Amino acid sequence: EAGVTQFPSHSVIEKGQTVTLRCDPISGHDNLYWYRRVMGKEIKFLLHFVKESKQDESGMPNNRFLAERTGGTYSTLKVQPAELEDSGVYFCASSQWGLGTEAFFGQGTRLTVV
Amino acid sequence: EDQVTQSPEALRLQEGESSSLNCSYTVSGLRGLFWYRQDPGKGPEFLFTLYSAGEEKEKERLKATLTKKESFLHITAPKPEDSATYLCAVQAGNSGGGADGLTFGKGTHLIIQP
Numbered sequence: 001e002a003g004v005t006q007f008p009s010h011s012v013i014e015k016g017q018t019v020t021l022r023c024d025p026i027s028g029h030d031n032l033y034w035y036r037r038v039m040g041k042e043i044k045f046l047l048h049f050v051k052e053s054k055q056d057e058s059g060m061p062n063n064r065f066l067a068e069r070t071g072g073t074y075s076t077l078k079v080q081p082a083e084l085e086d087s088g089v090y091f092c093a094s095s096q097w098g099l100g101t102e103a104f105f106g107q108g109t110r111l112t113v114v
Numbered sequence: 115e116d117q118v119t120q121s122p123e124a125l126r127l128q129e130g131e132s133s134s135l136n137c138s139y140t141v142s143g144l145r146g147l148f149w150y151r152q153d154p155g156k157g158p159e160f161l162f163t164l165y166s167a168g169e170e171k172e173k174e175r176l177k178a179t180l181t182k183k184e185s186f187l188h189i190t191a192p193k194p195e196d197s198a199t200y201l202c203a204v205q206a207g208n209s210g211g212g213a214d215g216l217t218f219g220k221g222t223h224l225i226i227q228p
Binding site for chain 1: 118145146148150155156157158159160163165201203205213214215216217218219220221
């Protein structure tokens, strides 16, 4: 069974540009999470989808970040326009049973804004 | 606000030298405490979930325990392949009003020397 897959693995963009990250969860997992780790800090929660609905987006840093999950399958996270402080590793995770159960992480997308 | 503190930040052991990693937490109603392993350039890999004080879980050379204030990850007779960063995370219950996502600690970087 395939795990959580993220694309691209690395992205380097200039300040002010737009970047879209993609996450393909484990098949059948209704719950999808986005997290971010910035340099030297712990991994931080961004948002949670249940199927195509945003269940909790309290961790989204500002309105330059837009997450979607059309059809309840894969998800995208768009940053527009990117700022230097958006650099970090963005992780996606999925789980079958939701809160309080194990979530499986992708390998992450390393975003560098220059 | 939910908090997770892991200690030590880094630990270097000889192969076969047993030790414990600590995770202290404060959370408004614990829904679950999670241990993950992370290798360089990869996403966190799920190890254990603990739900209530007194619970213990084992997997190969690893054993996780939970009290009302902290969790320990005991590693017995470690091998070089156990070298990784070990992450602790908590999920708060709904009554605490916390976010859906996990609150992570910064991790313990474990090195096992042959």
